Amino acid sequence: MRRAARKAPWEGRNMSIKRILILLLAIVGTSVAQAEDGKFTIAVIPDTQYYTDYRHQTEEGFPFDARELFFDQMRYIAENAESQGGDIAFATALGDVWQHASQRMTPEYAAQGYKHIQTYLTSLPQIHPDSRVLTVEMPTARRGYEMIAGKLPFSVVPGNHDYDSNWADSRWPEGQGGLPNGMLAYGGLKNWTSIFGADTPFFRKKSWYVASYNGGADSAQLFDAGGYRFLHIGFEMAPSDAVLKWAEGVIKRYPGLPTIVSTHSFLNRAGERRENPAVDFKAVNPVHNNPQDVWDKFLSQNDQIFLMLSGHQYGQAHRVDLNRFGHKVYQVLSDYQGRRQSFVTAAPARANERETIGDGWMRLMQFDLSGPKASVQVKTISTYYKSTASKLPTYSAFYKEKEKPTATDEEFIASDEFALDLDDFHARFAPARSARGDGRK
Template identity: 50%
Template sequence: MKRALALLAATALFSAPAVAKETSFTIAAIPDTQNYIDYTHQTAEGFKFDANAMFLEQMQFIADHAKSNGGDIAFVTALGDVWQHQTKHIDPEHEARGFKWVPNPIMDTMFAPTQKVTTVEIPTARKGYELIAGKVPLSVVPGNHDHDAMWTDANHPAAPVFKDMSSLGMLHAGGLDNFRSLFGADQPLFKGRPWYVASHDGGADSAQIFTAGGYSFLHIGLRFDAPNASLEWAAKVIAEHPGLPTIISTHDYLTNDGERVPNPIIDNHAVDPDDNTPQMMWDKLISQHDQVFLVLCGHEHGQALRVDDNRSGNKVWQVLADYQDRRQTAIDAGAKLQQGEGIGDGWMRLMKFDMAGDTPRIHVQTYSTHYKKRSKDTPQYAAWYKAAEKPKLSDEQFHGQDDYTIELTGFRKRFGPGR
């Protein structure tokens, strides 16, 4: 009897304790950070405060709440426009193909090419992303501002009279050497990371796999107005990972009215037919692959949710978040900004997945690392931002745009019960 009791005690001592099944996790979605990193928004250039501090606060928040640090952030996706400026009038590849840059009074004043991209803006981005390097799987997609050049093509010249930004003339973004210098597949952020499973064009497009909530998820990051080669590569990656629930992040996809139409100021497809509009990305790629259940984007100021059935009859949730034009921090500091110019005020998306129950769900929350509050806990939220973003909504409805729940109907049927 004593021997039996001793054996039971030893078994209890050395056996691993039962581990509860993980049923929840968070994806952090970082919308356009360009106004934080913009070299003109720093005290060195005479600005009222260093806006880059808000960017670094966001990255430190993510590091502190990563699963590797005991938090619940399992994946990070940055939605493009990491920095603000470009280094060239036109990139050599497009110039060699016969495209021609023409002067544009607005662009040449507000976004003139500058080497401060490489001496100030990219180093700031590097400092921020190094805070989370190795702590959590992540993706960064290039937005239009992250390209080497953003130019008006000779076939779409700027109008002679400038009444507002819509008269810019059609812009095109080209060249990604600057982006690859930090976010390329061979750079320290990604090289050798087991979760970084594929890349295209040196990392201009990329794929990651992360495991959370009992599932392995495939994530694909696509560049701004992804060209045909990018979509073909993405389709191949999906085929190589059958059955994995798949998320796609890209820069320009939804307007804040939930339409899949390009920004009228910069539409790469209008200049170069090889590039794809948001609707073309839906038609050619997203709707064709039943594994894709979620699409995340930035670029268009504001927020939106759109749900469509793919060709298999299953739902695809498409989510926009972009807070770059929010400027309450600048107002409070007495900083003078041009019309349409913002800072961001530290707002980002936290998408909390609850995989328990028959129907998994995502609680979409909007959180400011500057104010250290969720949108729904900020009494001034509608007064600060509604007029510029969704003026026709009631305050309650506006709050609902940034704090809501997505029921992932049919998720178990598509992807199984999980582990």
């Protein structure tokens, strides 16, 4: 039996231990009595680039250190990991860990004939390459993930902001091809693999880190929870056919395990499998697969995949489709990078500036496999507001207009707190039950 979490990420803000424990129980919706066999949580960490951004720290004149919101999230996961007596069995980060590229275009891509043109998008401070990604943002990311290292299995996939270089492709001038701001292109993952590659301290010789490709840009992990062994596969953005072939091999090596896939870009806010038109890897280079390709070629063709997680496109959405075997595949978008109330609160005189942060929001997917019908309760929590979406009175007032302006308050909150009924889970994955009832071996 697991105990309730001992600490909260906002520890040290003059709160008593008793109040902290009460608050944690209210946020996570669990108790010692509930934390029994068959119940566990997966933490989902969406785009964090505005927390790690060097521009969003006090040394650059920002009203607070946004990195602390990122550290709060990671501290929360660490302190609520199963190894620490909590219920988080696995964590998956959905990319855009940091903000900036370190160069405009690598020689490799210039040699292939790609050409850069200046556009509105490439003039934006978050798009313009900056060497401080190497000295500030990447070290911040490493420090954050060091908080959870050794406490639970986890995955990190690269997003477009994590690539070494970016440019505006000269084949799409502004205003042509239905693209008012042109087309952004990205290349190189040396920066990313230096922090999160297969041979880094985070993953080297870890028994749960079972496969990798492209130096760890694509990877696979195993974890035991709720009486089952799970397989997780993390994809780079817009994976190529070669990446999908590698992933097929991973599935063949671990047949029948309930499998979760994470990648940076898959669903948009409308729940469609479409890219952001201005960030379309396949349009720039057809070696890549777009979200619909990934569904057609891989997700729908492998019956053990039941859950797909993504970020990238600001907002939230989820959908359920049947694979070619007639089983459900749940697809969930989580991305809060456009939220900025923490900035407005800290600097009301600067409220008209376009700075965004994320406000500490992340997802908890609370699995209950203890009964005859499995389910997942999806909760959206903020370690900044110390609340869930449904318990923050100002939630809709803060965010609905930008994210789902036509929804009612109830509909908006329901898009961030909902249940997935895994009605065929036990029958579908019976062979994957762990040898011991608690899922540990």
